[in-house]
Amino acid sequence: MSNPLKKILVVGGGTAGWLTAAVLAAAHDARMESGIRVTLIESPDVSTIGVGEGTWPSMRDTLSRIGVSERDFIRECSASFKQGSKFVGWRTGDNKEFYYHPFSLPQGYLNANLVPYWQAEHANISFASAFSSQEALCQLGKAPKQPETPEFAAVANYAYHLDAGKFATFLRQHCTQKLGVQHVLDHVTGVNSADSGDIASLSTRGHGDVVADLFIDCTGIASLLLGRHFGVPFVSKKEVLFNDRAVAMQVPYAEGNDAISSATIATAQRAGWIWDIGLPSRRGVGYVYSSNHASDEEAEETLRSYVKSDPRSCPSIDIVARKLSFNPGFRKEFWHRNCVAVGMSAGFIEPLEASAIALVELSAAMIRDQLPANRRVMETVARRFNQRFSYHWERVIEFLKLHYVLSSRSDSEYWRDHRREEGIPRRLTELLELWQFQPPSRHDFLQAEEIFPSASYQYVLYGMGFSTHQRSTSCRRDSFEQADRYYKENKSQIERQINGLPSNRELINHLARETH
Numbered sequence: 001m002s003n004p005l006k007k008i009l010v011v012g013g014g015t016a017g018w019l020t021a022a023v024l025a026a027a028h029d030a031r032m033e034s035g036i037r038v039t040l041i042e043s044p045d046v047s048t049i050g051v052g053e054g055t056w057p058s059m060r061d062t063l064s065r066i067g068v069s070e071r072d073f074i075r076e077c078s079a080s081f082k083q084g085s086k087f088v089g090w091r092t093g094d095n096k097e098f099y100y101h102p103f104s105l106p107q108g109y110l111n112a113n114l115v116p117y118w119q120a121e122h123a124n125i126s127f128a129s130a131f132s133s134q135e136a137l138c139q140l141g142k143a144p145k146q147p148e149t150p151e152f153a154a155v156a157n158y159a160y161h162l163d164a165g166k167f168a169t170f171l172r173q174h175c176t177q178k179l180g181v182q183h184v185l186d187h188v189t190g191v192n193s194a195d196s197g198d199i200a201s202l203s204t205r206g207h208g209d210v211v212a213d214l215f216i217d218c219t220g221i222a223s224l225l226l227g228r229h230f231g232v233p234f235v236s237k238k239e240v241l242f243n244d245r246a247v248a249m250q251v252p253y254a255e256g257n258d259a260i261s262s263a264t265i266a267t268a269q270r271a272g273w274i275w276d277i278g279l280p281s282r283r284g285v286g287y288v289y290s291s292n293h294a295s296d297e298e299a300e301e302t303l304r305s306y307v308k309s310d311p312r313s314c315p316s317i318d319i320v321a322r323k324l325s326f327n328p329g330f331r332k333e334f335w336h337r338n339c340v341a342v343g344m345s346a347g348f349i350e351p352l353e354a355s356a357i358a359l360v361e362l363s364a365a366m367i368r369d370q371l372p373a374n375r376r377v378m379e380t381v382a383r384r385f386n387q388r389f390s391y392h393w394e395r396v397i398e399f400l401k402l403h404y405v406l407s408s409r410s411d412s413e414y415w416r417d418h419r420r421e422e423g424i425p426r427r428l429t430e431l432l433e434l435w436q437f438q439p440p441s442r443h444d445f446l447q448a449e450e451i452f453p454s455a456s457y458q459y460v461l462y463g464m465g466f467s468t469h470q471r472s473t474s475c476r477r478d479s480f481e482q483a484d485r486y487y488k489e490n491k492s493q494i495e496r497q498i499n500g501l502p503s504n505r506e507l508i509n510h511l512a513r514e515t516h
């Protein structure tokens with residue numbers, strides 16, 4: 001019988017490192033003598049990536065499980081409420097045209113086939129507004145809950161926008177003060193192997209060799225352990241999703257109490273798209289683009305004119321632009337021997353739909369739930385982990401590509417290139433063929449923990465103007481009557497919520513005023 005797993009070393013103190021440490025420490029009693037020991041080491045010399053402001057609703061469960069107060073989190077991370085994404089200019093390039101991908105499932109989604117009814121009766125309004133209240137709520141800057149709603153509970157499904165730097169600090173304090181995580185501030189200088197080929201310890205500049213049973217690589221793009229030490233190959237996806245650069249800015253509001261947007265706004269550009277995220281204190285804005293289709297100067301120019309043209313931007317401030325580059329893709333495997341990569345060290349694809357932190361949460365949760373009792377059973381857990389996350393990465397890539405292939409924009413090479421057959425994953429091509437005759441459904445996505453369920457595909461597909469021609473038996477009177485009930489239910493829900501919910505800004509201000 002091999003020795004029980006007792007010590008976990010997380011390397012890296014970005015969002016991935018601290019979230020993973022928190023999830024493991026909370027579930028495996030790191031504070032107690034009998035628990036698993038969790039140590040996190042981060043370099044004082046290598047800064048975190050410092051972006052990553054959009055999350056998924058899964059974050060509510062993650063934060064609640066690690067025992068933080070939602071109010072403290074909102075205040076200390078300059079967080080706001082996010083109810084989905086608004087895509088502007090993706091279909092034709094006209095910036096007056098938009099659609100939403102809200103977080104709530106369409107009303108009645110699990111019981112009725114809504115699409116034929118919507119196409120026949122309400123095609124003059126968006127699919128999202130016919131069956132979800134969140135398009136209307138976001139258009140009005142409404143919050144997803146009332147001040148009295150309990151922490152982490154929702155009236156309308158929500159996630160958060162947050163300040164990434166403050167989030168890492170918040171998690172660090174919680175991990176070290178409440179969860180018993182040991183924190184080492186030091187630079188890892190080498191990896192020492194055991195005879196078996198496993199990692200035995202890591203050499204550090206000031207703390208000697210640090211030993212552990214399981215090493216979690218959260219070293220960001222460096223991928224120090226999985227990539228550099230073990231040489232696990234990188235699978236590039238640049239031929240599918242071209243974006244490999246970003247330029248980012250933090251933009252103060254013109255008026256301190258300006259409305260805070262309740263959705264991430266993603267506005268399509270000639271060589272990529274601009275994200276616009278509203279935090280209570282500022283907006284986070286950035287242009288993600290393809291270096292094959294625009295120069296860095298062009299990209300910065302595009303972003304600056306976007307910011308300038310928005311009346312919410314403070315006109316007198318000269319804003320510094322931060323440049324980032326990345327290689328879109330992921331590692332061939334994520335768990336190798338006694339090392340598992342989480343976060344950017346495992347891979348990264350452009351932040352459209354903000355799936356990176358959601359993948360961190362899913363990875364941390366699987367490590368938590370399947371934590372191998374000892375080294376002998378680790379291979380089995382690793383194999384399952386690799387299968388599960390290869391599946392997730394491929395689905396994320398297909399879903400993001402969907403946003404591009406459905407566009408009819410032809411104003412630049414970038415958009416035309418996105419529709420070239422050789423860059424479209426085969427499974428996506430097959431599904432698009434199928435969806436001409438039946439809407440996306442649960443039969444297309446079989447895992448229990450799909451990152452993007454079929455409802456997400458419906459929102460994007462029909463938001464982008466896709467048509468599904470269904471056989472007449474799908475358009476029967478009884479199924480229309482059922483869908484009609486859900487449509488009417490949604491309409492009255494919209495009215496109730498608009499009247500009953502405060503604005504995003506009002507709710508944030510209320511939480512900021514409230515004392516413990």
Ligand SMILES: Cc1cc2nc3c(=O)[nH]c(=O)nc-3n(C[C@H](O)[C@H](O)[C@H](O)COP(=O)(O)OP(=O)(O)OC[C@H]3O[C@@H](n4cnc5c(N)ncnc54)[C@H](O)[C@@H]3O)c2cc1C
Nearest residue numbers: 012013014016043049052054188219220343344351356357
């Ligand atoms: C432009 C852009 C926008 C993004 N937007 C979103 C978004 O909206 N939503 C979303 O979910 N995700 C987004 N992401 C991704 C998100 O930022 C990351 O997934 C998240 O921040 C996790 O990063 P990380 O912790 O893996 O890496 P990092 O933040 O880079 O942290 C790496 C850590 O490793 C440590 N380290 C490195 N080398 C050593 C060493 N030798 N010794 C010790 N420590 C070391 C560093 O000190 C640091 O603490 C975005 C990414 C980019 C590039």
